[in-house]
Amino acid sequence: MSANCAIMGGFGGGNLGDELIGLAESGFLEANGMEPLLYTFSPTVSQAIQSQVRWLDYRNLPDYFQRLRNTVRRHARNTGQPLPDRVIIGAGGLLYDTPLTHLIGWHSRTLYLRQKRIPYALFANSLRRPRSAPGRYLLHEILRHASSVSLRDRLSLDIAGELCPRDDYRLTRDPVLALGKILRPDVAMPVQKNLVAIAPRPWNPSGKKEGFSFWVGLIKGLVEQGLDPVLVAFDPRMDIEFCERLRSSLALREVRTWDSAQGLAGAGAVFDGCEMVFGMRFHALILALLLEKPMLAFSYDEKVTGLMADLGLSPLCYELNGNVPAALDFVIQGRRYLADRKPEVLSGMRDYVAESQSLTTKDFARIIETL
Template identity: 25%
Template sequence: MVKMRVLLSGYYGKGNGGDEALLATLLQMLPPDVTPVVLSGNPEETHRRYGIESYNRMELLQVIKTLRSCDAFIWGGGSLMQDATSAISPFYYGGLMAIAQVMGLKTVAWAQGIGPLLRPQTRWLAKRNFAGCSQVSVRDRNSAALLSDWGIPYILAPDPVWALESKPVPRLAYLPQPRIAVTLRNHPQLTETRLAKLIAALVDLQQATQAFILILPFQKSEDLGISEKIQSQLKDLSKIICAEDPQLLKGIFRGVEMAIGMRLHSLIMAASEGCRCFALSYDPKINRLMENLAIPGWNLENLPDDANVISKIWIEHYQNSESLSSDKIQSLINGAFLHRELLKEVLK
């Protein structure tokens, strides 16, 4: 029996831990009788890591040729259809989806976080794309509400990364405990002034808790410089850990007492491994997670002016808050598997 070939498209091969985690989870959830083919920013690395067929996402002729060889096309998770950070992104992903639909492939918008869509053209394209899909799943209520307004059926389920299988990281055994994990990212809202306040607050937090600080650049090209600035103030009391394997990245949060994160999937990974979380938001998707899980935090633009206020609140959170209950975590994991059931249904 010939296996169904399925082309997977997302922000893959760009060194972003969250998007690589979505790809790893999607590959875990695909039916066994499917052959995945991945469009990647680094096809050689994607092939090496997962042992699967992969092509350069920007080589249009190769992409068209690969689409013709496939039976289905999947937008593989995340905020692909949004124009807040890039006006080009929705046209790239939307264009691929439109081509796949014209070719008559089964098309799936999988685990999407839709928006913001600030321009009429991108809203029109997104509506057209989603309406033409064989199946759609979304990861938050705002995306679900938008599809409802458009009259497009969907499945709402937690982000798939809740269900990603983590792996233990043996080298962590030699690092001191307790531990606090920190994930900051390069962003216009994280000004030098705000970063300086956060670093000063982290120094105070470490002194008050005597915790060892794990600094996790989720996207090395974007985050490493900030990580090094933090580490320079904490010296032997911290360590930068760059983990490219998504399962190992998630496994780092095992045994971590508290996580402070800007990146969405750093918070999801941390919460799923039983960490107390504190969010620093630069994007509505972070606020949606904060609402859904009652995670405390600040929008970066509303960060307190006084580093002592920041550290005091962090210390209070470290000492008195609780992580999600094991029942709540299991419920979210079970819910995330609805994305797998959708794949089984549409790819049978």
């Protein structure tokens, strides 16, 4: 068995969730006796976050998407970067067709791997039902040619079965759940009553305004209910500016961000002192699970919905539609639900995390064997 296996994901953009996936999956490679070998969109950023990883630059991968963008030479031998023998796409929620160019890029990479006879597998992905016929075709082809596929929620399994029937799809969990206590801050602040962390993202409910007015209205309503919101920005490419605008508009206390210079250990400090997490970002919910924080989910797509359904917490998941009064009512009802069932909910969260740590480790090793 060759030891040259690379991971492709969304690494290098500084998104806390993506970088945590990279930390988990580099550890999985090491646990299987392999060199941590991951592709990145920004070697400088990735090297600063994880210096022990050998980072390969996507821009030096001469797939057809890169050729169209005219950013690299045509042949791999001219890049100075060797191709791996096998690839695992541990891309979280990247296989989406909004925008379509996103999915075109992933299909192009897998097509290039196939033409070079490099097998690839999908590990711990979430799927969204493609919004377009080209998107359905591209995702079907990615699924069809994968040597194996594991998905991180049952809803994604259903979507995969609709798009490309196979009898070997497997259910796994998000790899970040295998990191366990490494994400907890060394010294945690005491929980402050009514301090709630909100992890939003720019969101476009109607094709117009990125959801800014929705979050302004919702947060005003939360303050009127006596809650003390603190904003948490997960993705520096889009969340920080969005959260700063919200903070300025609403005169909130702060915007918390993850400092990449401090590394990934203790990243859960972004929720320090908060008694509850309101998560639109998927990995805000994953961190809440690891930190055993009660949470309410605001779902803009299937990956958040699928996670909450698998947790048995669908009553705590709100499907975003831009309706502020309905969202406020959801918060009121959700807090009542948690008040009545908090020990039961937290116990279920702990069980889910404990099962995930074993499941993801074993599933990764199984995928290695299929390549």
